[in-house]
Amino acid sequence: MDSGVIEGGLNVTLTIRLLMHGKEVGSIIGKKGESVKKMREExxxxxxxxEGNCPERIITLAGPTTAIFKAFSMIIEKLEEDISSSMTNSTATSKPPVTLRIVVPASQCGSLIGKGGCKIKEIRESTGAQVQVAGDMLPNSTERAITIAGTPQSIIECVKQICVVMLESPPKGVTIPYRPKPSGSPVIFAGGQAYAVQGQHAIPQPDSSSAAISPQLTKLHQLAMQQSPFPIAPSNQGFTGIDASAQTSSHEMTIPNDLIGCIIGRQGSKINEIRQMSGAQIKIANPVDGSTDRQVTITGSPASISLAEYLINARLSSEATGLAAN
Incomplete structure (x- = not known):
């Protein structure tokens, strides 16, 4: 069955769950809810x-396939617009890809990956989008996040193909949906102003001297905020992590010893995910006596290095949020 079946508007009701950072959700809701109202109507x-003051929120789209993909396209266009407008004040020369996460029952991920990864490879190749299925389930749920990066068109096509697979292989057993935790966002003081870290952003907060600030979170915040807009090489096929024609270079960053675990993941799952998605080589140096930091060397094309750096910083930011919530 190909994705044309969905295009033709199968008479089925679909549900797509998107996991987004608070700032992206704010953009989709719009002033006084006007943006999301327009999406619903059109x-x-x-x-x-x-609901909830969470660093992450779930957006659920439900309805007939044609309505779902119209709404989904409008959301992608909004995210693309936000990237374009953030580029106007940026020194980056090329635009980062649109990146989003959908949440699916873990019991359906096997069908989506296919034997030996054949199905997900086919989806990547036919749509030109980068697709990565998370190795671990989301906290307190039986769902996993699928990260998709690329041009708006490649992402839409990719999600259509994922939906076809999910319709053919319904979830098994009981699905416990992921519910983001209310914000216990880390609060960091800088220049006398309190900031909460939400996703990739620092949001100025009203003064609250009772906020518990730990040096570890301050360090996390500095790391997460180091990233400048990340130049990603465009390609006519949508986004590709590896651009063989670009010259290879290397970039070094330091990460505190006590946070290196969240980058490596269980049995190296997280670092392998970052390597696979970015196309960069990532080497983590052995601990040095007397040093509280570890050296990380990223090698590859400028595009793959910047995406790897972005993914590492995103892990550090989400770890900061998790630390505060515990």
């Missing part, structure tokens, strides 16, 4: 946004 899809 697409005919039900669009539900999870």
């Amino acid at each position: 697409s005919g899809a039900r669009i539900n946004i999870s």
Whole structure:
């Protein structure tokens, strides 16, 4: 079955769950909710946004396939617009890809990956999008996140193909949906102003001297904020992590010893995920006596280095949020 089946508007009701950072959700809701209201009216899809002051929110799209993909396209266009407008004040020469995460029951991930990874490889090759299925389930749930990066068109095509697989292989057993935790965002003081880290962003906070600040979180915040807009090499096929024609260079960054675990992951799962998605080589130096930091060397094309750096910083930011919530 190909994705044309979905294009033709199968008479089925679909549900797509997107996991987004608070700032992205704010952009989709729009001033006084006008943006999301327009999406609901024009697409005919039900669009539900999870409540709560959380660093992450779930956006649920439900309805007939045609309505779902109209709404989904509008969300992607909004994210693309936000990237373009953030580029106007940036020194980056090329635009980063649109990146989003969808949440699916873990029991369906096997069908999506296919034997020996054949299905996910086919989806990557036919759509030109980067697709990465998380190795671990999201906290307190039986769902996994799938990260998709690319041009708006390649992402839409990719999600259509994922939906076809999911319709053919319904979830097994009971699915416990992922619910983001309310914000216990780390608060960092800089220049007398308190900031909360939400995803990749520092949000100025009203003064609260009672906020518990730990040196570890301050360090995390500095690391997460080091990243400048990340130049990603464009390609006519959508986004590709490896650009063989670009010259290879290397970039070094330091990460505190006590945070290196969140970058490596269980049995190296996280670092392998970052390597695979970015196409960069990443080497973590052995601990040095007397040093509290570890040296990380990223080698590859400028595009793959910047994506690897972005993914590492995103892991550090989410770890900061998790630390505060515990």
